[in-house]
Amino acid sequence: MLYYLIDYIERLYHPPGFQVIRFITVRAALASITALGIALVAGRSIIDWLQRQQLGERVREGAAAGAVSHGHKAGTPTMGGIIILLSVGGATLLWGAIANTYVWLALAATAGLGALGFLDDYLQTVEGYEQGLRPRDKLLGQVVIGLGVGGVLYFHPDFQAYNTLTFLPFLKGQVVDYDLFRFWDVGMDLGWGVYLPVVVFVMTAVSNAVNLTDGLDGLTTGVTAFVSLGLLALAYISGNVNFATFLNVMYLPGTGELTVFVAAVAASCFGFLWYNGYPATVFMGDTGALALGGAVGATVLMVRKELLLPLLGIVYFAEALSVIVQTSYFKYTRRRTGTGKRVFQMAPLHHHYEALGLHEAKIVTRFWIVTAITVIAALLLLRLR
Numbered sequence: 311m312l313y314y315l316i317d318y319i320e321r322l323y324h325p326p327g328f329q330v331i332r333f334i335t336v337r338a339a340l341a342s343i344t345a346l347g348i349a350l351v352a353g354r355s356i357i358d359w360l361q362r363q364q365l366g367e368r369v370r371e372g373a374a375a376g377a378v379s380h381g382h383k384a385g386t387p388t389m390g391g392i393i394i395l396l397s398v399g400g401a402t403l404l405w406g407a408i409a410n411t412y413v414w415l416a417l418a419a420t421a422g423l424g425a426l427g428f429l430d431d432y433l434q435t436v437e438g439y440e441q442g443l444r445p446r447d448k449l450l451g452q453v454v455i456g457l458g459v460g461g462v463l464y465f466h467p468d469f470q471a472y473n474t475l476t477f478l479p480f481l482k483g484q485v486v487d488y489d490l491f492r493f494w495d496v497g498m499d500l501g502w503g504v505y506l507p508v509v510v511f512v513m514t515a516v517s518n519a520v521n522l523t524d525g526l527d528g529l530t531t532g533v534t535a536f537v538s539l540g541l542l543a544l545a546y547i548s549g550n551v552n553f554a555t556f557l558n559v560m561y562l563p564g565t566g567e568l569t570v571f572v573a574a575v576a577a578s579c580f581g582f583l584w585y586n587g588y589p590a591t592v593f594m595g596d597t598g599a600l601a602l603g604g605a606v607g608a609t610v611l612m613v614r615k616e617l618l619l620p621l622l623g624i625v626y627f628a629e630a631l632s633v634i635v636q637t638s639y640f641k642y643t644r645r646r647t648g649t650g651k652r653v654f655q656m657a658p659l660h661h662h663y664e665a666l667g668l669h670e671a672k673i674v675t676r677f678w679i680v681t682a683i684t685v686i687a688a689l690l691l692l693r694l695r
Contacts, residue, residue: 312404334546337405338569342577345401349581353393357585357592360387365435386590389431390582391598395424397578398605402571410567411468412612417571419459419608423517424601426451431595442596452514452600459608460509464502468564474501476614477559479691484558486617512616517603519626522633522658524599526670527590528583529660532678533625534602535579540622540685541609542572547692548613557692565613575605588671622688625677632659 330336365387398420406413430442443451464473474489488508489501524530547553549566579602585592594602606623610616620627636657644650655665663673 334549334566334569338542338546338573341401341405341570341574344404345397345574345577346581348397348400349393349578350584352396353390353581353585353592356393356396357387357390360389360592365389383590383593386593388435388593388595389428389597390586390592391424391427391431391594391596391601393585393592394578394582394594394598395421395601397581398571398574398601401574401577406570406574407567410564411462411466412564412568413571415459415462415612416568416605416608419455419513419604420575420601421604422455422458423452423513423604424597426455427521427596427598427600430600431597449514452517453510455604456510456513457506459513459611460502460506463509463611464505472560472562472614474505475560476617478617485560508616509611512611512619513604513607515630516607516610516619516623516626517600519623519630520603520606521596521599523626523629523660524594525658526660526664526674527588528586529674529677530594530599530602531579531583531586532674533623533681534606535576535583536678536681536685537606537623537626538572538576538579540688541606541613542569542576543689544613544615544618545569545572545609548615559692560614562613568609568612571605572609575602588674618688618691621684621691623681624684625681629658629660632657632662 399417402408402413402417408414408417426443426448430448432442433439434442442448463469474487475485476488477484478486488504490504491500520530520534523533545565545568547557548559548562549564549568551561554561582594582598586594610619610622615622632654635653639653640650654662656662660670660673660677664670
């Protein structure tokens with residue numbers, strides 16, 4: 311909103327220096343500073359309020375072999391994702407072109423999944439429900455939000471020219487079309503029948519994977535900060551005709567504005583890390599984890615780079631895969647032998663390394679380093695064909 315006001319003043323009165331507000335890079339920098347400031351300043355007040363309301367983490371100790379005790383974290387304020395939502399929303403509303411379809415869709419996806427996570431946290435911490443939302447209810451909420459995002463990406467006029475296209479590394483031309491029905495003359499547009507399930511899967515998978523990653527102090531916050539920096543580069547490249555042409559990727563008019571949003575997400579994560587780093591004084595809870603999953607999922611879909619997710623968000627991918635492997639193998643061996651066996655000491659993956667004796671701060675730092683490396687690798691793929 312402040313962007314529109316300054317732009318209006320510049321066009322009307324031409325004060326010196328005001329024209330820089332039109333540059334996306336300038337507004338991305340301002341959004342970063344604003345988001346960081348909100349997280350640092352408002353964060354302390356929100357944490358104090360959460361403590362006064364006694365909205366602390368409830369730790370359920372596992373009984374499995376190799377289980378790691380986190381009893382010392384009980385009572386630490388949770389629902390700190392409110393800080394992230396305020397930071398991202400405030401900075402984007404101030405410096406982003408919120409009339410841009412990409413921007414408001416990213417904000418809507420982030421806020422929608424953040425609200426779903428808040429409801430889950432509220433039921434756990436305030437109402438006393440041990441599991442919060444029932445898994446099927448949470449999944450239903452994710453699917454509905456995914457359908458909303460997919461519906462806009464497919465049917466909105468701004469996306470009509472490439473609504474089923476996406477980037478595929480190593481392929482000549484680097485573009486693949488999800489619309490399998492284009493091979494047959496069916497007399498109607500059925501591309502949504504393939505694309506909408508893809509969007510729902512990505513939104514649901516990413517938000518759940520980010521949620522599973524949120525198990526150690528600063529882990530999800532730091533990983534998402536690095537992933538967001540990668541998305542920032544992807545959004546800027548996709549929305550800049552010169553960079554898109556040079557790297558031979560799809561030019562997507564308007565996606566450059568996502569740079570402001572993603573810059574706010576990255577800065578909010580760094581600001582939240584001030585309080586969430588080891589030893590954490592606040593946890594983001596599902597409020598923050600699902601919101602960040604929504605931001606990452608919606609952004610990567612809008613820049614048409616979702617097939618880079620296994621590399622770009624390799625930690626998310628590994629954490630989710632470890633849970634799937636652990637659960638599947640345990641059920642399989644119990645059915646075959648009567649005794650369930652485990653592949654990992656614990657799942658998700660970060661708890662496996664904890665059970666092996668690594669300190670959580672070391673695990674978190676190494677996961678950050680791995681993410682930084684794979685984000686750079688994902689960006690390098692843009693030039694390979």
